[in-house]
Amino acid sequence: MHTDFGDFSLLKMYSRSVINRVVIVLIVLLGSYRSQAQDAAKGKELFSTLCQQCHAVTDEKVIGPGLKGINQRRDEAWLIKWIKNPQAMISSGDPYATALYAKFQPVVMQSFPDLSDDDIKNILAHVEEASAPAKGGDAAAGGTNTATTAPAAASESPSGLFTVVLVALLVVMLLVLGVLLVLVTILSKAVAPAPGTEPTEQTKSFYQRLKAVTGNSALRSIVLWLFVFVVVKQTFDGLYSVGVSQGYAPKQPIAFSHKLHAGQYQINCNYCHTAVYKGKLATIPSANICMNCHGEIKRESPEIQKIYKAIETDTPIEWVRVHNLPDLAYFNHAQHTNVGQVQCQTCHGEVEKMEVMEQRSSLTMGWCIDCHRKTEVATKDNAYYDKLVALHKKGSKEPLRVANIGGLECSKCHY
Ligand code: HEC
Ligand code: HEC
Ligand code: HEC
Ligand code: HEC
Ligand code: HEC
Ligand code: HEC
Incomplete structure (x- = not known):
């Protein structure tokens, strides 16, 4: 070899910056891959669990209107706001929302405050895709439920292809990295001082070679990036799950079903949770409240016998607590249910469909704050707020929010 290696350090620097760029590109690609591939497929999943019981992707009315062409009827910002909190939109006097409400009275769509903007975009992407007339005539004919299953294959195949492309890209990039590494190693040997002044390749000890490898800046760069990647991921995953018990649904001592009582028999929430509109705590009903009905109903059932036993032995039923804020936080039910007019379901989910009680919201500080930023204060028919509203209107065009x-x-x- 007779090339001049005077600029070798420059090459080293160059290879390092190439590696850095490759890693950044990879991270960005992976990021966009995740958000793109989820689109319609993820939207489909959400749609079928949350929306399908009331909406078809066709023109057909189920409980709510058919959603075909919804992306043309309304803009995205409106839809996001609506889906997160229809009640708020109706009460804010939005003309489209009030007209819709008038048409579908007395049914009101429930709110989905926990859906992120992206979730909603995914759902809308799914509706768009599923209501497209292509892909076999059965989509339109199938009506409510089958209509959404037909285009499944269409929404999944592109993301599969994308994965293959991504993996191929990754392999190619790793190969490039390997070649670069080899190049650097060969070059460093070539520029090593003449034999004699230093030990030759053969006489170098294992330790010295190891040193040469760890001294390789390109390799160090790769290891560093991997390390940073792993640490960042772990930290974020950890942070987001600290103390969060969303989805917690413990077994209760008596198989009490909200689905049966609040759903099928439509007993009001505050029949049992007597303080929920008046006090800080919603309260859990005592056995006596159960006895109002179960003195007569289903006396023979072993589950109901447990209520009798509690009363006879004068020991309270030991319900397992589901929702539990740490003591450092103050939360008041009446402030939200009565003054704020927030629906139970906004925070607790569809209780009237729960066989077993479950914590649906995260109950984190971020969750509280997020809602306070977005939710308008229910000022209508509340003289207490008249002055505040007037004052606020002078300084801002935005509605008065919590x-x-x-x-x-x-x-x-x-405190
Ligand atoms: C319990 C039944 C129910 C569920 C569940 C439900 N909706 Fe609705 N939806 C309605 C009703 C009823 C209306 C009509 C307005 C009203 O009366 O509140 C409506 C209206 C709408 C509209 C406006 C339609 C139009 O023609 O302008 C959109 C968009 C919508 N819903 C999307 C969704 C999405 C997305 C989900 C799932 C995340 C969902 N809905 C879940 C009942 C429901
Ligand atoms: C017939 C009485 C009754 C009615 C009606 C009722 N509940 Fe309950 N609720 C209970 C009992 C008993 C428990 C404790 C056992 C359990 O968690 O399932 C409970 C537990 C709960 C909890 C969890 C408490 C905790 O430990 O964190 C929530 C939230 C709740 N109810 C909300 C509601 C809502 C919302 C409604 C109305 C849609 C409602 N309940 C209607 C009896 C009732
Ligand atoms: C307002 C009336 C009412 C109240 C109050 C009430 N229940 Fe019920 N409960 C019913 C009815 C109605 C049924 C359904 C009976 C049937 O299936 O024939 C039922 C069924 C049940 C069942 C299922 C029994 C079985 O074996 O099928 C359990 C368990 C139960 N209730 C527990 C409770 C508990 C615990 C409380 C108090 C926290 C309570 N109920 C309060 C009306 C009530
Ligand atoms: C703004 C959100 C929000 C709304 C609206 C809301 N809750 Fe709660 N609920 C909570 C939080 C947060 C807790 C946990 C409180 C704690 O641990 O101090 C809770 C706890 C409960 C409990 C457990 C017992 C207690 O008082 O701590 C019951 C029962 C309950 N809620 C029922 C209801 C019912 C019924 C409604 C509707 C009438 C309702 N909630 C509306 C957020 C809400
Ligand atoms: C709307 C209610 C609300 C407001 C306003 C609020 N917090 Fe919180 N905060 C909570 C709740 C609920 C928790 C407990 C849930 C949790 O740990 O995520 C909490 C937890 C915390 C914690 C403990 C975190 C932990 O991991 O245990 C700290 C520290 C804290 N808040 C500081 C603040 C500071 C500082 C402010 C003002 C800038 C503030 N909070 C404003 C509701 C609030
Ligand atoms: C779904 C929306 C929503 C969520 C979630 C929510 N809040 Fe609120 N909050 C409201 C509304 C609406 C009001 C305004 C009530 C009123 O008009 O005074 C309010 C008011 C309050 C106030 C009184 C504020 C003031 O300046 O008077 C406190 C304190 C509060 N919330 C605490 C909490 C805590 C703690 C949490 C979480 C555990 C929480 N909130 C979660 C909607 C929410």
């Missing part, structure tokens, strides 16, 4: 009345102040939620 954040504007101090809902973000630390001391409101922390």
Whole structure:
């Protein structure tokens, strides 16, 4: 070899910057892959669990209107706002929303405050795709439920292809990295001082070679990036799950079903949770409240016998607590259910469909704050707010939100 290696350090630097760029590109690609591939497929899943019981992707009315062409009827911002909180939109006087409400009275769509903007975009992408007339005539003929299953293959195949392309790309990039590494190693040998002044390749000890490898800046760069990647991922995953018990649904001492009582028999929530509109705590009903009905109903059932036993032995039923904020936070039910007019379901999910009680919201500080930023204060027919509203209107075009009345102040939620 008779090339001049005077600029070898430059090459080293160059290979390092190439590696850095490759890694950045990979991360960006992976990121966009995740958000793209989820689109319609993820939307389909959400749609079938949350929306399908009331909506078809065709023109057909189920409980709510058919959603075919919804992306043309309404813009995305409106849809996101609507799906997160239809009640708020109706009560804010939005003309489209009030007209829709008038048409479908007395049914009101429930709110989905826990859906992210992306979730909703995914659902809308699915509706768009599923209501497209292509892919076999059965989509239109199938009506409510079958209509959404037909285009499944269509939404899944592109993401499969994308995975293959991505993996191929990854392999190619790793190969490029390998070649670069080999190149660097060969070059460093070539520029090593003449034999004699230093030990030759053959006489070098294993330790010295190891040193040469760890001294390789390209390799160090790769290891560093891998390390950073793993640490960042672990940290984020960890942070998001600390103390969050969303989905917690413990077995209760008596097989009490909200689906049966609040759903099928439509007993009001506050028949049992007597303080929920008046006090800080919603309260769990005592056995006596059960006895109002079960003194007569289903006396022979072993589950009901457990209620009798509790009363006879004068020991309260030991319900397992599901929702539990740490003591450092203050939460008041009446403030939300009565003053704020927030529906139970907004925070607790579709209780009337739960066989076993489950925690649906994360109950984190971020969750509280997020809602306070978005939710408008229910000022209608509440003279208490008249002055505040007038004052607020002078300074801002935005509606009065909970954040504007101090809902973000630390001391409101922390003693
Ligand atoms: C319990 C039944 C129910 C569920 C579940 C439900 N909706 Fe609705 N939806 C309705 C009703 C009823 C209306 C009509 C407006 C009203 O009366 O509230 C509506 C209206 C709509 C509209 C406006 C339609 C139009 O023609 O302008 C959209 C969009 C919508 N819903 C999307 C969704 C999405 C997305 C989901 C699932 C995340 C969902 N809905 C879940 C009942 C429901
Ligand atoms: C017939 C009485 C009754 C009715 C009606 C009722 N509940 Fe309950 N609720 C209970 C009992 C008993 C428990 C405790 C056992 C359990 O968790 O399932 C409970 C538990 C709960 C919990 C969890 C409490 C915890 O430990 O964190 C929530 C939330 C709740 N109910 C909400 C509601 C809502 C919302 C409604 C109305 C849609 C409702 N309940 C209607 C009796 C009732
Ligand atoms: C307002 C009336 C009412 C109240 C109050 C009430 N229940 Fe019920 N409960 C019913 C009815 C109605 C049924 C269904 C009976 C049937 O299936 O024939 C039922 C069924 C049940 C069952 C299922 C029994 C079985 O074996 O099928 C359990 C368990 C139960 N209730 C527990 C409770 C508990 C615990 C409370 C108090 C927290 C309570 N109920 C309060 C009306 C009530
Ligand atoms: C703004 C959100 C929000 C709304 C609206 C809401 N809850 Fe709750 N609920 C919570 C939180 C947060 C807790 C946990 C409180 C704690 O641990 O101090 C809770 C706890 C409960 C409990 C457990 C017992 C207690 O009081 O801590 C019951 C029962 C309950 N809620 C029922 C209801 C019912 C019924 C409604 C509707 C009338 C309702 N909630 C509306 C957020 C809400
Ligand atoms: C679904 C929306 C929603 C969620 C979730 C929510 N809040 Fe609220 N919150 C409201 C509304 C609406 C009001 C305004 C009530 C009123 O008009 O005073 C409010 C008011 C309050 C206030 C009184 C603020 C003031 O300045 O008077 C406190 C304190 C509060 N919330 C605490 C909490 C805590 C703690 C959590 C979480 C555990 C929480 N909230 C979750 C909607 C929410
Ligand atoms: C709307 C209610 C609300 C407001 C406003 C609020 N917090 Fe919180 N905060 C909570 C709730 C609920 C928790 C407990 C849930 C959790 O740990 O995520 C909490 C937890 C915390 C924690 C403990 C976190 C942990 O991991 O245990 C700290 C520290 C904290 N808040 C500080 C603040 C500070 C500082 C402010 C003002 C800038 C503030 N909070 C404003 C509701 C609120």
